[in-house]
Amino acid sequence: MINNSMILIVDDEPANIQVLAACLKHRYRIKVATSGQKCFEVLAEQEKPDLILLDIEMPGMNGYEVCEKLKKGPHESIPVIFVTARDAIDDEERGLNIGAVDYITKPVSPAIVDARINTHMLIKHQRDLLEKMALHDQLTGLYNRYYLLEEANHKVALSRRHEYELTLLMIDIDHFKDINDQHGHPTGDAVLKKVSSLLIELNREGDITARIGGEEFVVVLDHCNAANAEIKANSIREKVEALKPDGINVTVSIGVAQLNDDDSDGGFTGMLKRADVAVYQAKELGRNRVVLS
Ligand SMILES: [Mg+2]
Structure with a gap:
């Protein structure tokens, strides 16, 4: 189940997207968006990502703004991880305070990206499963x-x-x-x-x-x-x-x-x-x- 999960990478620089996709594509399906605006366009599609990797420095809507908007909308339950060159403590604190589950600084280490994402993906799937069990009838799959x-x-x-x-x-x-x-x-x-x-x-x-x-x-x-x-x-x-x-x-x-x-x-x-x-x-x-x- 987790292997079939989908990750949305939001970054304005194609080179960054390629580095992240190379770390993850053996295990996950990848979608990309090169701006905050495009991120919301992807979220409007039928299939929702299981996790979002979000750059901060982007023209137009920056990553903080994207995250804040996301956390107030219908997709608030999708975990967000910031992946950014900003390595100051204040930036990380801000990112976590507005609802991101993790904060990874560039340049990324493929092994660390892989490990952290696997952890968050596992938590996400366990939460989805618990929610499904709490709200549905086991025999028929209808709501309870x-x-x-x-x-x-x-x-x-x-x-x-x-x-x-x-x-x-x-x-x-x-x-x-x-x-x-x-x-x-x-x-x-x-x-x-x-x-x-x-x-x-x-x-x-x-x-x-x-x-x-x-x-x-x-x-x-x-x-x-x-x-x-x-x-x-x-x-x-x-x-x-x-x-x-x-x-x-x-x-x-x-x-x-x-x-x-x-x-x-x-x-x-x-x-x-x-x-x-x-x-x-x-x-x-x-x-x-x-x-x-
Ligand atoms: Mg950027």
Whole structure:
């Protein structure tokens, strides 16, 4: 995993880029940018670097400015290492204070560059892994309840501030216990995975899909009112019914609730409770159906 990592080298002098790339290219993929401006252009691309090596003295935006901007933006978690001819203690202190993880002075020693970068890369990957484990359900890869509750309050606040509609689907697999009992838990797990993959496939960017219980899922839909959410829920219900994972008939009951002003506890918990009641009603009415709260 670490061997496939990508490093972005930002330096205005091609000779410096070549020296660094020569130290690193046997182990990492390399991208380059010859100015601060170009650094942000590279960061706007689909694949983000795992680590940035940043020169300080550059025309236009200097390295400190690049680092400060980076640490305030969406890429703040990418580690930055300054690689610079400035060897004064004050410069190093400044670099570390604005968020760089390390400071290497030129001329560089290839062995030192290699060793330091490997250390930071390892820390970065361990942190990414911990974050993934903390926020995702291990079996399905969907977000977990913790992430949902953390993120949902944020979504509720945005929806209230900007006055757009926010809706929630609570999706519960019908008679899941019977599937486990009749076919065994490995098959039950396979069903959960296949339903989860379908939910991800049907996601729009920005929707949250989480597994919050054994066979219970939640989808949070931004900019979506109850009527449109009901259409979406019915489409999910039909697609699950058509899925027949491992030849087993699987259906879901779905409760739909739109955020309203009366929802308690800041909003999300109230909406979640109403969706839960709607799922219960869908079960009572015979399952494999959608009920609007
Ligand atoms: Mg320079």
